[in-house]
Amino acid sequence: MYGLGRMGITHLSHTQGYMLSKGLNCKFDIIDPSLKTMRFRPIRKNINIIGRSSIHDITDYDYAFITSPPNRHNENLREAIKVSKKIFIEKPAVIAVETKQQITENFPDRKIYVGYVLRKNLCVQKLKDLCNQLDDYEIHIDLQSNIGLNEVSGWRSKLSSGGGCFNEFGSHVINLFQYLSVKTIGAVNPIVMEDSRFDIDTGQGRLTGNWCSDVRKSMYHVRIVSKDTTYYSDLQYIESENGYYFNPRQLTSVLPYYMRGLDFALQSKDFLEGSIDENDFYDALTTDTLMAKVLG
Amino acid sequence: MKLILGDNQFFGVNHSNLAKAEAYRHQFSEPAVVESFIKGARELGVDEIFVSTHPSADDLVSFCNASNVKIHPAIPYAHAMNDLAAAQGVVRLIVQRFRPSHTDLFKLILSYLLGNGLFTPKSTVRRFVNSELNLLGKIDNKGTLFLNNVFTDLIIGAGCIEFFQYFTSVAKELGYKPGFVTYNYNFFQNNKFHDCALCVNYNLRGFLSPSFDEVQELKKCYEVSVMGVMGSGIYDFDEVLRDLNRLDPFGVVYGTSRLERLKKMKEELK
Numbered sequence: 028m029y030g031l032g033r034m035g036i037t038h039l040s041h042t043q044g045y046m047l048s049k050g051l052n053c054k055f056d057i058i059d060p061s062l063k064t065m066r067f068r069p070i071r072k073n074i075n076i077i078g079r080s081s082i083h084d085i086t087d088y089d090y091a092f093i094t095s096p097p098n099r100h101n102e103n104l105r106e107a108i109k110v111s112k113k114i115f116i117e118k119p120a121v122i123a124v125e126t127k128q129q130i131t132e133n134f135p136d137r138k139i140y141v142g143y144v145l146r147k148n149l150c151v152q153k154l155k156d157l158c159n160q161l162d163d164y165e166i167h168i169d170l171q172s173n174i175g176l177n178e179v180s181g182w183r184s185k186l187s188s189g190g191g192c193f194n195e196f197g198s199h200v201i202n203l204f205q206y207l208s209v210k211t212i213g214a215v216n217p218i219v220m221e222d223s224r225f226d227i228d229t230g231q232g233r234l235t236g237n238w239c240s241d242v243r244k245s246m247y248h249v250r251i252v253s254k255d256t257t258y259y260s261d262l263q264y265i266e267s268e269n270g271y272y273f274n275p276r277q278l279t280s281v282l283p284y285y286m287r288g289l290d291f292a293l294q295s296k297d298f299l300e301g302s303i304d305e306n307d308f309y310d311a312l313t314t315d316t317l318m319a320k321v322l323g
Numbered sequence: 324m325k326l327i328l329g330d331n332q333f334f335g336v337n338h339s340n341l342a343k344a345e346a347y348r349h350q351f352s353e354p355a356v357v358e359s360f361i362k363g364a365r366e367l368g369v370d371e372i373f374v375s376t377h378p379s380a381d382d383l384v385s386f387c388n389a390s391n392v393k394i395h396p397a398i399p400y401a402h403a404m405n406d407l408a409a410a411q412g413v414v415r416l417i418v419q420r421f422r423p424s425h426t427d428l429f430k431l432i433l434s435y436l437l438g439n440g441l442f443t444p445k446s447t448v449r450r451f452v453n454s455e456l457n458l459l460g461k462i463d464n465k466g467t468l469f470l471n472n473v474f475t476d477l478i479i480g481a482g483c484i485e486f487f488q489y490f491t492s493v494a495k496e497l498g499y500k501p502g503f504v505t506y507n508y509n510f511f512q513n514n515k516f517h518d519c520a521l522c523v524n525y526n527l528r529g530f531l532s533p534s535f536d537e538v539q540e541l542k543k544c545y546e547v548s549v550m551g552v553m554g555s556g557i558y559d560f561d562e563v564l565r566d567l568n569r570l571d572p573f574g575v576v577y578g579t580s581r582l583e584r585l586k587k588m589k590e591e592l593k
Contacts, residue, residue: 036481044480048509071440071482242345261342264557276554279529285506286476289531 029103030095031059031076034117034142037287038092039074041295044284058082058103059095079106086110090299097121098189108134115298117142119198119318120311127312138303140294141311143202145247147293149275150262151203154251157258157265158207164253165232166207168200171248175240176223184222186322191222192238193321196245200234201227201321202314207251212313215321227321324571324592327395327548328364328372328585329578333357333383336578343556347580358386363582365390367589371466373522373550373576376400376458388463395466397504398455401473420454423447448489452497467520467546468499475505484514491519504550508533508541515544522576525549527558527566538570548574560584564591 028035039055046053054073065076091111093103100121107114108130120141130137145151158164172192176184183190205212208231219226224237232252251258256269264274275289285292297303335348351357361383371393374380377400387394404416423431427444435441452468470490478486487503494501502520505511511521521541525532532551533541541547549572552563567575575592579585
């Protein structure tokens with residue numbers, strides 16, 4: 028595991044919880060420069076902080092998790108592909124073209140998943156099915172975050188320093204747009220691009236985001252507009268003007284281990300069980316490209 | 324079977340419909356409306372409430388104290404912890420909420436140096452519980468102190484089982500019955516914690532819910548309450564009531580923005 032911050036701890040906990048529910052034990056080696064003083068002894072009986080040089084002693088890790096800051100993803104992925112066949116990268120991918128080429132040529136059997144967790148949302152999957160039945164449609168996605176610009180400090184608050192709301196959650200919005208779109212995405216033109224909000228015209232609809240802080244938790248509003256009807260979803264349920272209604276709570280859903288919401292639990296379970304759609308990784312790389320295009 | 328009022332509506336929470344959540348937030352934006360609702364619930368005979376350590380929960384606690392309503396605190400408020408970790412980092416969060424006593428810090432360092440690894444000291448759990456309860460202010464009528472599901476389930480996965488043992492001990496020292504809210508009920512079936520309460524998501528459809536028989540098994544070891552029974556309003560009210568009367572849990576946590584729904588629930592539950 029590369030990085031034991033908020034998401035590192037979450038993935039460690041979920042992975043171990045899942046394994047324990049199956050009667051399996053697991054051992055973790057963590058690479059985290061901020062914990063280098065802890066390399067001396069195990070921090071728990073099955074958790075070691077190791078140096079980067081030690082990783083090459085073991086070349087058959089069952090899984091690798093890249094949960095470091097995004098600017099370290101590429102370097103960590105280049106290392107992880109040599110030691111593990113299943114690799115999870117937290118979003119955004121931020122992977123160089125040369126790395127993608129290296130994977131395609133030398134490590135084609137690697138299963139890599141980027142944590143665009145909304146793809147596992149049951150409403151999003153249902154919306155995808157509905158989109159597949161439509162001839163032509165527009166996609167409008169609006170995301171309002173519960174964290175205001177004034178609550179975020181340092182580099183995270185400024186677009187110019189790699190933060191701002193677009194870098195913080197724009198990748199989720201763009202990746203979701205890609206997932207729901209059946210067309211090759213051409214234009215992504217920014218209309219507004221500020222530290223606190225963004226508004227992008229895609230030619231197939233609008234993508235907007237806002238650090239508004241007056242909602243309890245992040246809220247997605249997705250509208251699929253076709254000539255016959257408009258589907259609306261807040262990713263908790265779907266409804267349409269012509270009476271369609273879907274709510275995942277109408278379904279039976281049993282998981283071996285549950286944590287941090289159904290989308291996250293499903294994502295982790297699928298990754299651990301190897302149910303990975305390889306297109307998701309390449310879509311995540313396209314998300315990188317589209318984000319770069321938006322930011323000019 | 325006890326009917327315990329849930330608190331989601333007071334804080335603008337609906338897990339199935341974010342527009343409804345916003346409507347709740349507007350409905351209960353004035354403290355006088357919350358106060359009146361609590362009084363109304365008390366008049367219906369609903370005298371227990373589940374309260375998360377939401378940033379604006381102190382008013383709710385005051386109104387409950389004034390009406391002699393028993394309070395079951397649920398700590399921590401997951402969104403606040405997550406936002407703090409996102410905004411300030413995990414290290415600062417740990418230093419703020421989980422700093423151990425000097426003696427325990429020494430023991431931790433010693434344990435690490437001896438190769439026994441780190442553990443959760445009791446002083447850490449005590450500091451965490453106290454700092455969370457302080458957010459609610461003074462509680463007159465103490466019920467069960469619940470560890471909320473996000474935290475319970477994170478700790479199960481992290482394998483820090485000692486946290487649960489210390490939590491039960493600290494809760495009892497503070498005059499509460501210890502309890503855990505969890506989606507991973509199998510863990511508590513396999514690891515017994517005596518004299519504790521459990522609160523699990525339960526619904527007719529089996530959506531992230533134990534089955535009827537699994538709840539019966541859990542009841543043999545724990546005081547089991549159920550939550551999420553209405554699926555944020557999408558299940559048939561009468562069907563849910565019939566099922567709950569058959570299930571017969573210790574308690575039902577039910578949040579609603581309408582007193583007439585609460586009245587019906589109170590009248591129909593056996």
